[in-house]
Amino acid sequence: MKFVKRLLLVLWEKRRQFLKWKAKNYTQLIGDDYQPSFSIDEDYFQQAVIQHQQDKEDYYRIGDAKRDDSIYQTFHKIELSKTGPPTPPRRTIIKPALPPKTIAETTQSEESTDVQREGIIYQADPAAELIYNYGPALESDTLHCHIRGGSVDGLIAEATVYRDMEFVETVIFTHTTFIPTEELLEKLIIRFEHFRESNPVICENCVKLFIGVLGHVWTGLTKPMINITNDFTEMLFKYKMLREAQHLEQTLAQQYYYCQAPAPSLPSATEQPWATFLKLKPQQVALQMTQIDMEKFQQIKMCEILKYVKVPSEATSPNVCSFVHHFNSVSSWACTLILRRDTKENRLRVYRRLLSVMEHLIKLKNFSSSLALLAALSKTAVKRVVHLSNKQEKILASSLELMDNSESFKKLRTVLKQSKPPSIPYLGLCIADLTFLLLGNPDLLQDGNTNFTKRYGAYTFMNNIRRHQEVGYNIPPKPEIITFFNNFSDYMDDESLWTRSEEIKPRVKRKQK
Numbered sequence: 001m002k003f004v005k006r007l008l009l010v011l012w013e014k015r016r017q018f019l020k021w022k023a024k025n026y027t028q029l030i031g032d033d034y035q036p037s038f039s040i041d042e043d044y045f046q047q048a049v050i051q052h053q054q055d056k057e058d059y060y061r062i063g064d065a066k067r068d069d070s071i072y073q074t075f076h077k078i079e080l081s082k083t084g085p086p087t088p089p090r091r092t093i094i095k096p097a098l099p100p101k102t103i104a105e106t107t108q109s110e111e112s113t114d115v116q117r118e119g120i121i122y123q124a125d126p127a128a129e130l131i132y133n134y135g136p137a138l139e140s141d142t143l144h145c146h147i148r149g150g151s152v153d154g155l156i157a158e159a160t161v162y163r164d165m166e167f168v169e170t171v172i173f174t175h176t177t178f179i180p181t182e183e184l185l186e187k188l189i190i191r192f193e194h195f196r197e198s199n200p201v202i203c204e205n206c207v208k209l210f211i212g213v214l215g216h217v218w219t220g221l222t223k224p225m226i227n228i229t230n231d232f233t234e235m236l237f238k239y240k241m242l243r244e245a246q247h248l249e250q251t252l253a254q255q256y257y258y259c260q261a262p263a264p265s266l267p268s269a270t271e272q273p274w275a276t277f278l279k280l281k282p283q284q285v286a287l288q289m290t291q292i293d294m295e296k297f298q299q300i301k302m303c304e305i306l307k308y309v310k311v312p313s314e315a316t317s318p319n320v321c322s323f324v325h326h327f328n329s330v331s332s333w334a335c336t337l338i339l340r341r342d343t344k345e346n347r348l349r350v351y352r353r354l355l356s357v358m359e360h361l362i363k364l365k366n367f368s369s370s371l372a373l374l375a376a377l378s379k380t381a382v383k384r385v386v387h388l389s390n391k392q393e394k395i396l397a398s399s400l401e402l403m404d405n406s407e408s409f410k411k412l413r414t415v416l417k418q419s420k421p422p423s424i425p426y427l428g429l430c431i432a433d434l435t436f437l438l439l440g441n442p443d444l445l446q447d448g449n450t451n452f453t454k455r456y457g458a459y460t461f462m463n464n465i466r467r468h469q470e471v472g473y474n475i476p477p478k479p480e481i482i483t484f485f486n487n488f489s490d491y492m493d494d495e496s497l498w499t500r501s502e503e504i505k506p507r508v509k510r511k512q513k
Contacts (some may be wrong), residue, residue, distance in 0.1 A: 286360035365423035421471035
């Protein structure tokens with residue numbers, strides 16, 4: 001207000017001087033008899049000028065006090081930030097000395113400092129600690145498409161918010177690639193205790209995530225996990241969360257009994273009468289093979305697939321190894337069934353029957369056993385001793401075109417994308433894609449944060465496998481066909497197959513010149 005008042009007075013004085021100058025000039029031009037048509041209140045003007053001078057002296061009065069020029073000397077050191085103008089420097093206020101802290105207060109302050117240092121796991125909403133591709137997602141949008149990475153604690157804290165279920169499942173299925181399971185469970189307990197009283201929703205989500213992680217351990221269950229789970233169960237009983245504690249106990253018991261279950265015994269490799277196979281209808285054979293494949297395929301756990309990509313082992317991935325072994329057994333069993341026949345006509349009859357079975361498998365969208373039979377029927381040791389008709393050659397060629405591995409199984413990928421469950425994909429193709437993704441992308445971003453885009457890509461592949469597992473065929477078993485299969489255990493190895501093929505049709509030795 002003082003500045004506005006001073007400005008008005010200055011303008012008023014300028015106007016007065018201008019009018020006096022104008023009147024003087026006009027007087028010189030028209031004579032001394034001229035009087036202006038306006039008048040000025042000289043008394044009011046003089047009072048206003050005096051008040052202005054007093055206000056000016058009050059505003060700029062320094063008196064006997066010395067001015068602190070150090071504040072103004074620091075202005076040239078301030079740099080403008082991109083976010084906005086800098087805040088003006090403040091005078092340093094000297095506070096009276098405080099009494100020394102006690103040992104208890106010192107310990108408490110150190111603990112609070114540790115909490116601030118590890119603050120991400122204690123934050124209710126860690127979205128600001130994550131790295132986004134297009135900025136934070138809206139409430140109606142999915143979050144996982146935007147999160148590019150973040151710290152380990154930030155990803156764990158975000159999973160307990162349950163903003164997006166796919167993000168939570170990605171952490172559950174792929175957490176072993178960036179943090180051990182035992183450490184993840186301990187961090188969930190810490191976050192549970194921190195928000196037990198202040199935020200019941202996050203507290204409940206911590207329990208849900210704990211149960212979700214423990215429920216997908218399977219063969220990876222260890223003694224430290226059991227101890228951590230037992231301690232957490234006692235804590236839930238202590239806080240009277242009985243339903244969650246019972247659910248956690250049941251999950252632990254399920255995982256424990258799964259690890260203690262004995263491995264299934266394989267039947268003995270006894271040769272079945274091959275004439276039985278010719279009496280069976282190809283469609284019924286394909287249906288029983290599909291049901292057996294689906295039962296083995298549904299036993300595969302998601303955690304086994306990641307472990308199989310790193311180190312193929314029956315100890316860590318028993319169901320994946322069993323399914324791969326079954327694929328190879330079906331292929332070798334089909335080759336053996338053809339080459340063991342003594343006459344040319346019988347070998348051709350068995351070959352035709354297996355070719356018809358393969359056609360029915362493709363119609364059933366069983367791309368696992370159909371590819372296994374295709375590998376057997378197109379094997380050099382088999383084709384050299386069997387003479388096919390033009391019609392059979394066309395059937396085999398069309399199947400080979402579908403299963404062609406050029407351009408990374410492009411046609412087979414197209415068929416798999418268009419096919420709806422129930423279906424059984426070719427597991428070798430899924431594992432190859434997952435291996436390429438995990439080995440071809442870094443675990444960390446350039447700033448050292450966890451590369452979550454890589455984990456979500458792995459989850460997408462595994463979720464596609466799980467999508468095929470959810471819907472089964474529910475084909476009733478036929479004991480006579482299953483007995484003939486004998487778990488496809490009666491087969492010869494590759495060297496024996498070549499030996500048998502050369503016995504049927506010896507190689508023609510070229511004459512040496």
